Amino acid sequence: MSPKPPVWALSLPTALLLMAPFDILASLAMDIYLPIVPAMPGILGTGPVVVQLTLSLYMVMLGLGQILFGPISDRIGRRPVLVGGALVFAAASFCLAASSTAIPFVALRLLQAVGASAALVATFATVRDVYADRPESVVIYSLFSSMLAFVPAFGPIAGALLADRFGWRSIFVTLGALAVPAVLHASLRWKETRPTAAPMARRSFLPILRSSAFRTYTLGFSAAMGTFFVFFSTAPRVLIGKAGYSELEFSFAFATVAAAMIITAPFAKRFVARWGHRGSLLRGMAMLLLGAGLLSIGQLSTPPSFWTFIAPMWVMAIGIVLTVSVTANGALEEFGDIAGSAVALHFCVQSLVVSIGGTLAVIQLQGDTAWPLATFSSIMAGVVLIELRRLGLRGPARA
Numbered sequence: 001m002s003p004k005p006p007v008w009a010l011s012l013p014t015a016l017l018l019m020a021p022f023d024i025l026a027s028l029a030m031d032i033y034l035p036i037v038p039a040m041p042g043i044l045g046t047g048p049v050v051v052q053l054t055l056s057l058y059m060v061m062l063g064l065g066q067i068l069f070g071p072i073s074d075r076i077g078r079r080p081v082l083v084g085g086a087l088v089f090a091a092a093s094f095c096l097a098a099s100s101t102a103i104p105f106v107a108l109r110l111l112q113a114v115g116a117s118a119a120l121v122a123t124f125a126t127v128r129d130v131y132a133d134r135p136e137s138v139v140i141y142s143l144f145s146s147m148l149a150f151v152p153a154f155g156p157i158a159g160a161l162l163a164d165r166f167g168w169r170s171i172f173v174t175l176g177a178l179a180v181p182a183v184l185h186a187s188l189r190w191k192e193t194r195p196t197a198a199p200m201a202r203r204s205f206l207p208i209l210r211s212s213a214f215r216t217y218t219l220g221f222s223a224a225m226g227t228f229f230v231f232f233s234t235a236p237r238v239l240i241g242k243a244g245y246s247e248l249e250f251s252f253a254f255a256t257v258a259a260a261m262i263i264t265a266p267f268a269k270r271f272v273a274r275w276g277h278r279g280s281l282l283r284g285m286a287m288l289l290l291g292a293g294l295l296s297i298g299q300l301s302t303p304p305s306f307w308t309f310i311a312p313m314w315v316m317a318i319g320i321v322l323t324v325s326v327t328a329n330g331a332l333e334e335f336g337d338i339a340g341s342a343v344a345l346h347f348c349v350q351s352l353v354v355s356i357g358g359t360l361a362v363i364q365l366q367g368d369t370a371w372p373l374a375t376f377s378s379i380m381a382g383v384v385l386i387e388l389r390r391l392g393l394r395g396p397a398r399a
Contacts, residue, residue, distance in 0.1 A: 021182035026116035031155030035247040037236045046102035056359040058113040063351020065117025066344040078122045085118025086183035093176035097169040129193035153258035156251035216387040217330035222353035223380035224323035229358040237368040243304045260317040268325040277326040285381040287319025292377040295370040
């Protein structure tokens with residue numbers, strides 16, 4: 001038995017068409033749901049805190065799934081994990097459309113995230129199996145990143161249009177309906193790629209957690225993604241609930257933040273080449289602090305509006321792009337021999353920090369104001385800057 005995976009006899013466009021839906025659906029399940037978040041307490045007969053769990057638990061499970069389903073896919077294969085996860089995602093989506101009470105709805109959102117997490121892990125494990133030493137890997141990751149940048153821009157608009165025309169249940173029917181052809185296509189074309197005699201050595205996560213670079217850059221990643229998480233957790237309540245936006249107006253306003261990220265992304269490579277990992281992370285945190293300051297000024301001076309809530313988020317969006325451009329490489333640079341474990345831990349820690357810290361900010365502070373976003377971003381950026389200084393004292397800055 002060879003340790004090498006079977007060769008995928010698929011062209012790059014065919015492989016992308018096969019894999020991309022699972023990457024997109026995992027993100028779309030979060031973003032397409034945002035326009036109806038303010039209405040869900042009334043629909044489900046519950047409070048905003050319980051509805052917040054439908055966002056937070058989804059994020060938690062996406063992170064924990066990296067740890068759970070990665071080893072499972074190493075043992076039983078990528079294909080069964082992907083197909084099984086996609087089927088769970090589709091079934092949970094259809095059941096969410098039929099749900100009308102809080103507890104089943106929260107449980108089904110968690111189950112939906114389980115399916116999304118399994119499909120994501122299997123997708124990226126397959127990319128590693130097939131394209132790890134091939135130039136196509138750069139193309140695949142670049143295209144995946146580009147596609148995911150568009151999801152936050154157009155997902156809420158699609159959700160608002162669906163909810164307005166067909167009712168809120170149509171959002172989850174759409175997610176399930178999109179998953180069905182994707183999983184049918186995969187069941188026919190997705191060949192197993194797991195190495196047939198891969199070593200199953202057990203590796204401890206402790207050496208990774210002890211790394212100052214890993215902690216610093218993973219916290220930076222958490223600060224960036226957490227800022228976006230708190231933004232989309234509070235934005236519906238601020239803009240729809242307080243500023244009086246319609247669901248469609250909210251969606252277009254939300255899309256401008258994603259557009260700011262899309263516009264900034266092509267320049268990130270040039271910035272990183274000029275400033276290096278640490279310099280880019282430093283500037284990313286500075287942008288988060290600047291945006292948090294602008295949010296605070298707006299909150300104290302005028303009622304919520306596009307210019308006091310959305311415009312400062314454009315500044316923070318630039319910081320998010322700068323940060324996520326360097327955090328993976330910075331965190332994982334020391335762990336080439338155990339890259340799979342390091343990647344899993346990197347995303348798991350980020351997801352837990354984002355979901356727990358972000359949820360506490362939204363619940364403990366006024367979730368229909370800018371305070372949760374300004375507070376979370378300020379605290380996390382400050383912690384990262386302290387860790388960056390400590391890291392700089394231990395050795396020279398890396399390019």
